[in-house]
Amino acid sequence: MPDQDYASTLTSLGFQPVQPIDQKLRFGLETIYSAEPSLRIENAFEQEAGDVRLVIATISYRPSSGQNSRSVRETIAYFEAPDLRFADFRLQPKGVTGSLLGSMFSMVGFQPVHVPGRDEFNETYLVISMSPDSTRRLLTDDVVDAIMTRRDLAVRSSGPRLVISRSRTVLPADAIKDFVYTAQSVMAPMTSAVRDAMASGDWAPRKEAFDNATQVGGLAGHLLSGTFVKPEIVEQFLEQSPPRVVPPEIMRRQVGYGSIFFYIWGGMFFVIGSIFVIVFANSEELPGWGVLLLGLIPLMGLTAIVLTWRYRAARKRLLRQxxxxxxxxxxxxxxxxxxxxxxxxxxxxxxxxxxxxxxxxxxxxxxxxxxxxxxxxxxxxxxxxxxxxxxxxxxxxxxxxxxxxxxxxxx
Incomplete structure (x- = not known):
């Protein structure tokens, strides 16, 4: 439960308690903190204006850097506007933790983002993103100036969501008002920047991230190529009239190779079980009921083969027809x-x-x-x-x- 001063401060600023924590808020934060397990949300207060939502809360999670197995707690400002699409990025102060984070994320396709002409900002903060060009468009002079009023801010974004915190710090009640004003001073110019970018007609941060990852290769490219099918392949596939010719990328994703294991497993049980049944039936070393029990082994193998064939045939029919x-x-x-x-x-x-x-x-x-x-x-x-x-x-x-x-x- 929040202390009385914490609650009264936020109430005086027009926030209302979030009781209980709703699934939309939980999903939004789980999306932004997807790399950090064991996310918990408490002491949440919100302001709403239509679909736009601003939440002040305390969260806890395990850091993805792995440098400390203990949970981290921090006060956050969570902003969500369904009509906006931020570029996905992370910003935090440089230092040992920031350098470690940058090195770790660079291994999976994230790139550092430098703002031209803002050397002090670049020296103070680490910004990483899989869509660096789009992220750079959001870091306007007004946004950078707002962030530089402090040297301990952390910012994360994902889709229509933005989170600002004071870098792994739980704030006391007397610091909440200043934190809310600081968060709003960053959110306002950043939402203005993303609206301008979306109005330009060429705003596609997620496409940039996907293209960069698949072109660069490495772990990120490997994971993406195994997880997703390129949009142009799907569109060409859907342009066909049934029966369709299924591209190998889609066939591999939907039918896969895992089910082939059951063919192998079923075949082994069927062949080996059949040999045992024939041998013991001819030797008369087992009574009739024993031979019948042994007969269950090839029957299990045959069942596995038939079910696997039916599964794969159904998946292929769904794609083709x-x-x-x-x-x-x-x-x-x-x-x-x-x-x-x-x-x-x-x-x-x-x-x-x-x-x-x-x-x-x-x-x-x-x-x-x-x-x-x-x-x-x-x-x-x-x-x-x-x-x-x-x-x-x-x-x-x-x-x-x-x-x-x-x-x-x-x-």
Whole structure:
């Protein structure tokens, strides 16, 4: 619970307590702090003006640098405006921690960002981003001047969200008012800069990040190429009429090689089990019921082979024969399930088919969740493939691509 002075200070500034912590705030902060596990939110107070939201809260997390296994706590200002698209970047004071952070993130494709003509700022702060050109457009003179009023600010951004903090510091009540004013003095010119950039017509920070990572290669390029399919490949695939020729990139992503293991496993059980059954049946060393029990081994292998074949055939049929339908993302809700350290989310969609609408829920993880949120924020429809033989089997085809800026598509 916040102390009385902390609460009264924020209340006097027009903030209201956030009770309980809502899922949208939790998702937004989990997105920005995706590299830091064990995120917790407390003492949250908010101001809202339409869809625009400013939250002051205390958070705790484990630092991604790995230099300290203990949790870090800090007071943050969280800003969210669904109609804005910031370039994803991180800013923090230089020093041992900053240098370590820069070295670590450079290994996975992040690049340092230098602001021309602002040597003092460049010497004081480390800025890293996978879209350095877009980030540089946000660091206008007004933004840099606001940040330079202090030497201990940290800034993170992701999509429509921005977080400002005093670099791993929990602020006392008597410092909250000054912190709110400082955060607002940074947010105001930065939101103005991103609005100007978006109005220019060439604002595409996520596309820049994706292009840079795939061109540079390294760990980031390898991860992205294995996680996403290039948009032009997906668009060319969808331009075909069924039966489609499936590009290897899409086939590998959807069918994969993992299921081949079950062919091998099933084949081994079937062959070895069959040999045992034949040998013991001819030797009469086992009673009849024993031979029948041994017969379960090749039966298990055969079952694995058949189920794997059916699974792969169904996935291939969905890609080749699937009906392309328009869908609208309605909601994203977290679950308590984690797979490979990624929280499972349920994405609720309205799918348009044959003049009617059907509601479906699908599982989503990591970047797929961000894609779903992007469609909710901008209101744009997305695309689904529906199996003509089983309408419950669907594929969210747009989730194969990275959540980057691209023109509206029609079905």
């Amino acid at each position: 699937g009906l392309l339908c328009r869908a609208h993302v309605e909601d994203v809700q977290p679950t308590s399930v984690y797979i490979n350290n990624q929280r499972r989310y349920k994405v609720r969609m309205r799918i348009e088919r044959d003049g009617s609408e059907v509601e479906k829920k699908i599982n989503a993880y990591g970047p797929e969740v961000e894609t779903a949120r992007m469609h909710i924020d901008n209101g744009e429809p997305t695309r689904i493939l529906v199996d003509p033989q089983n309408e419950n089997r669907i594929l969210w085809i747009d989730s194969l691509m990275p959540a980057i800026e691209r023109p509206r598509q029609s079905t």
